Amino acid sequence: MTEPLLIPCPHCNGLNRIPAERVGDHPKCGRCKNEVLLAKPFDLRQTDYASQIKGDLPLLLDVWAEWCGPCKAFAPVFEQAASQLLGTCRLAKLDSEANQQLATQLGIRSIPSLILFKNGKEIARQSGAFPLQQLKAWLQSHGVRA
Numbered sequence: 091m092t093e094p095l096l097i098p099c100p101h102c103n104g105l106n107r108i109p110a111e112r113v114g115d116h117p118k119c120g121r122c123k124n125e126v127l128l129a130k131p132f133d134l135r136q137t138d139y140a141s142q143i144k145g146d147l148p149l150l151l152d153v154w155a156e157w158c159g160p161c162k163a164f165a166p167v168f169e170q171a172a173s174q175l176l177g178t179c180r181l182a183k184l185d186s187e188a189n190q191q192l193a194t195q196l197g198i199r200s201i202p203s204l205i206l207f208k209n210g211k212e213i214a215r216q217s218g219a220f221p222l223q224q225l226k227a228w229l230q231s232h233g234v235r236a
């Protein structure tokens with residue numbers, strides 16, 4: 091038996107313990123009963139931040155804004171990445187206009203910006219959009235199984 095993975099729920103921020111061999115089985119949240127791992131990006135709000143960066147699965151955050159053309163062009167790539175990385179990396183989007191305080195706290199100077207977190211800490215950051223293969227290569231270079 092391997093150690094269970096600690097994974098925050100994207101719906102209620104509850105921290106779940108999920109056996110590593112069960113991450114592919116659509117595990118449900120112990121608190122709100124929704125699925126913990128999603129095949130698409132979820133929207134991160136300021137109030138979710140501290141809970142969502144925790145856990146054993148990395149969180150990749152896409153910081154975007156409605157008026158940003160490159161952000162919109164990148165959105166389908168990010169969605170595709172979310173489905174391909176199901177169970178290895180969690181993907182979330184931060185609307186920098188709706189969450190200006192957090193965007194400032196994160197020191198966002200240009201968008202789109204990608205920030206990778208693991209176990210509550212930022213481990214990598216990159217600004218600008220990537221094609222999918224390059225995004226996966228970047229994640230791999232930071233230890234994500236992509």
Ligand SMILES: [Zn+2]
Binds near residue numbers: 099123124
């Ligand atoms: Zn939940």
